Amino acid sequence: MRSFGTGDLLFILAATRWTIALSLVAFFGGGCGGLLVALARTGTIAPLRYLSLLYIRLFQGTPLLMQLFLAFFGPNILGFSIDPWVAAALGLSLNASAFLGEIWRGCIESVPKGQWEAAAALGLRYAAIMRLIVLPQALRVALPPTVGFLVQLIKATSLASIIGFVELTRAAQVINNATFRPFLIFGIVAVVYFLMCWPLSLYSRHMERRLGAAAR
Amino acid sequence: MNYVFQFGDVFNAWDELLTGTWLTIRLSILAMVLGLILAILCALAKTSGPKPARWLVAAYVEAIRNTPFLVQLFMVFFGLPAFGLRLDADTAALLAMVINVGAYATEIVRAGIESVKKGQIEAGRALGLRPLQIFRHIILVPALQTVYPALTSQFILLMLNSSVCSAIAANELTAAANDIQSRTFRSFEVYFVVTGIYLALSIVFSGVFAAIERAFLRRGRP
Numbered sequence: 001m002r003s004f005g006t007g008d009l010l011f012i013l014a015a016t017r018w019t020i021a022l023s024l025v026a027f028f029g030g031g032c033g034g035l036l037v038a039l040a041r042t043g044t045i046a047p048l049r050y051l052s053l054l055y056i057r058l059f060q061g062t063p064l065l066m067q068l069f070l071a072f073f074g075p076n077i078l079g080f081s082i083d084p085w086v087a088a089a090l091g092l093s094l095n096a097s098a099f100l101g102e103i104w105r106g107c108i109e110s111v112p113k114g115q116w117e118a119a120a121a122l123g124l125r126y127a128a129i130m131r132l133i134v135l136p137q138a139l140r141v142a143l144p145p146t147v148g149f150l151v152q153l154i155k156a157t158s159l160a161s162i163i164g165f166v167e168l169t170r171a172a173q174v175i176n177n178a179t180f181r182p183f184l185i186f187g188i189v190a191v192v193y194f195l196m197c198w199p200l201s202l203y204s205r206h207m208e209r210r211l212g213a214a215a216r
Numbered sequence: 217m218n219y220v221f222q223f224g225d226v227f228n229a230w231d232e233l234l235t236g237t238w239l240t241i242r243l244s245i246l247a248m249v250l251g252l253i254l255a256i257l258c259a260l261a262k263t264s265g266p267k268p269a270r271w272l273v274a275a276y277v278e279a280i281r282n283t284p285f286l287v288q289l290f291m292v293f294f295g296l297p298a299f300g301l302r303l304d305a306d307t308a309a310l311l312a313m314v315i316n317v318g319a320y321a322t323e324i325v326r327a328g329i330e331s332v333k334k335g336q337i338e339a340g341r342a343l344g345l346r347p348l349q350i351f352r353h354i355i356l357v358p359a360l361q362t363v364y365p366a367l368t369s370q371f372i373l374l375m376l377n378s379s380v381c382s383a384i385a386a387n388e389l390t391a392a393a394n395d396i397q398s399r400t401f402r403s404f405e406v407y408f409v410v411t412g413i414y415l416a417l418s419i420v421f422s423g424v425f426a427a428i429e430r431a432f433l434r435r436g437r438p
Contacts, residue, residue, distance in 0.1 A: 058415065061376075061414070061415045061418040061419065062376065062411045062414045062415050062418070063376040063377065063378075063379035063380075063390070063411075063414055064376075065379045065380055065382070065390060066379060066390070066407055066410060066411040066414060067411075069403070069407040070404065070407055070408065070411060073403040073404040073407060074404055076403075076404070077219040077404050078219070079219070151281075151282065155282075155283065155284040155285070156284070157284075158284035158285075158286045158287060159284075159286060159380065161286070162286075162380075162383055169284065169286055169287060169290075172287075172290075173290075176294065182290065182291075182294035182295045182297075182298065183291070183294075183295035183296075183298040183299075186287055186290045186291045186294065186295055187291070187295070189287055190279075190283045190287050190288075190291065193282065193283045193284055193287060194279065194282045194283055197281075197282035197283070198278065198282045201278075201281065201282055
């Protein structure tokens with residue numbers, strides 16, 4: 001056993017970049033998937049509506065940890081091995097797609113029906129109505145819950161440590177195994193997560209309040 | 217695809233899976249009940265306690281909601297022994313879950329308490345109810361009825377989150393899956409089946425919560 005030094009601290013802090021990278025990749029992947037899910041859920045094609053509902057129910061009804069395990073072990077079955085970074089990015093993106101899809105469905109549905117009818121009366125097609133009329137209005141409503149979900153996602157990346165991806169939590173475990181200063185080390189890690197998440201939480205709440213005030 | 221699925225090894229371990237499922241149910245229900253009690257106390261302190269108590273609760277809620285559950289679990293299991301409090305994995309898991317869900321539920325219960333109209337409390341006072349009676353019948357019970365749906369979805373999240381407790385080898389369903397996996401090397405099959413069990417659990421839990429709502433909460437509602 002050795003003592004906890006500056007090098008260890010730097011190692012932990014440097015691992016934060018992998019937490020941020022994984023959060024961004026999963027947020028981007030989940031954003032793309034979530035948009036598809038939300039469009040399918042609010043669309044007129046019945047099979048797609050049910051399929052996207054099933055997708056949301058499956059991912060919201062099972063633990064994220066299990067989803068990560070399946071994303072890690074599943075591709076092995078198809079014959080190609082996958083490293084923890086790809087598995088974590090894949091699992092978190094699929095998970096985020098379900099949650100963002102459900103959040104954005106609500107936002108799309110919050111746009112009044114009259115907007116659709118007016119746009120259709122002007123001769124616009126589905127794609128143009130979505131892009132020009134509905135999504136821009138839904139975006140305003142979507143911002144606070146989306147930022148709120150980003151906080152969930154950053155915290156969720158800590159589970160990637162369990163399938164062996166070295167991000168913030170895993171780095172802390174590695175250093176803790178060598179120096180055994182758990183309270184100090186996990187305390188530092190908790191502070192780092194807090195510093196990433198808290199401003200986003202405050203921003204989300206602030207936006208929500210502003211939106212609420214505007215609606216009144 | 218040359219892979220041959222072999223679920224036999226998984227189903228041979230059905231007794232382990234059953235025990236794991238039961239332990240997950242027990243752990244979740246215990247954490248829900250204790251977490252709700254903690255949340256009611258914290259919400260009470262936050263809405264009508266002295267200033268320092270309000271700050272303390274606010275700090276607790278923000279600290280928990282902005283850090284990962286896994287790190288909280290490690291703090292409890294690995295960190296607390298530094299202060300002479302050595303807990304076994306199951307107790308540490310329960311404690312971490314109570315602390316975690318307590319923070320989320322505090323915000324939910326507080327919203328419920330704040331939704332109770334002032335006139336209701338004044339009416340209770342005018343009828344000669346004692347403060348404790350007012351708190352129980354006019355504030356707490358209607359508040360919990362109002363936020364019941366939000367509380368139950370939080371509890372289902374808690375149940376799903378309990379799988380993280382396998383990281384400190386607490387005895388529950390995911391830990392049972394890890395054991396079977398390390399013995400049989402049928403990783404995908406084990407986790408696939410266990411994912412199905414969790415899905416069934418979340419469906420059963422939401423069914424039970426809905427039944428409780430129908431049986432007790434709608435009746436006699438003001």
